[in-house]
Amino acid sequence: MTRKINPVLKMLLEYGPIVAFFIGYGRLKDEVYTFGGTEYHGFIVVTAAFIPLLILTTGILWALTGKLSKMQVATVVLVVLFGGLSVWLNDERFFKMKPTMIYLLFAGILGIGLLRGQSWLKLVLEEAVPLQPAGWMLLTKRVALFFFALAVANEAIWRTMSTEAWVSFKTFGLPGAIFLFFMTQGGLFKRYGVEEKPEA
Structure with missing residues (x-):
C-alpha cells in the first residue's frame, strides 16, 4: 500500500544524493587518495560514496512510502553497475x-x-x-x-x-x-x- 510523506522530505531523499555528489566533487576534485597502493582521484572517491548514499535514501523512501517507481529502481541498479565499474576499474x-x-x-x-x-x-x-x-x-x-x-x-x-x-x-x-x-x-x-x- 502506497503511503504519502511530506513533499519536502520526499524531495530531499530523491535529490539529496545528487546535490551531495555535486558538493563533494567540488571539494575533492583536485585531491588524490591512495588506497591499497592505488591512487584514486576525487571523482572516484565521491562516486564510491554516492553509491551507498543513493541506496540508503532510496531504501528510506521505499520504507516510508511503500512504493518505488520503475525509474527509481532502474536508476539505482545502473548507478550500482556503472558506478561500481568506475570505482573497481578506477575509470x-x-x-x-x-x-x-x-x-x-x-x-x-x-x-x-x-x-x-x-x-x-x-x-x-x-x-x-x-x-x-x-x-x-x-x-x-x-x-x-x-x-x-x-x-x-x-x-x-x-x-x-x-x-x-x-x-x-x-x-x-x-x-x-x-x-x-x-x-x-x-x-x-x-x-x-x-x-x-x-x-x-
Whole structure:
C-alpha cells in the first residue's frame, strides 16, 4: 500500500544524493587518495560514496512510502553497475555513461510500447496526469524522443567537455531540462486532458 510523506522530505531523499555528489566533487576534485597502493582521484572517491548514499535514501523512501517507481529502481541498479565499474576499474568514464544508459533504456522501452500500439508511459503517470488515449500516445512519442536527445547530449558533454562541466550538467542541466520539457507540454495536457467527474 502506497503511503504519502511530506513533499519536502520526499524531495530531499530523491535529490539529496545528487546535490551531495555535486558538493563533494567540488571539494575533492583536485585531491588524490591512495588506497591499497592505488591512487584514486576525487571523482572516484565521491562516486564510491554516492553509491551507498543513493541506496540508503532510496531504501528510506521505499520504507516510508511503500512504493518505488520503475525509474527509481532502474536508476539505482545502473548507478550500482556503472558506478561500481568506475570505482573497481578506477575509470570515471563508466559513471559518466550512466545517464546515457538510463535515458536510452527508457527511450527504448517507450519505443517498444509504441511499436505495439501502447503507451507504457501511461502505466507510470496515469494517476498524476489523466489524458485521453490519443494524448498518451503523443506524449509518449515526445518523451521517448526527449530521452533519446538527453542521452545524446550526455554523451556529447562528457566526451568533449571537462569533468567539472559534466558534473554541473548532471546536477542541474538534466533535471532542469526535464522540468522545462514537461512545462512545454501544457498545450497537450490542455487539449487531451480528462476532466474528473464530480461525485454524485
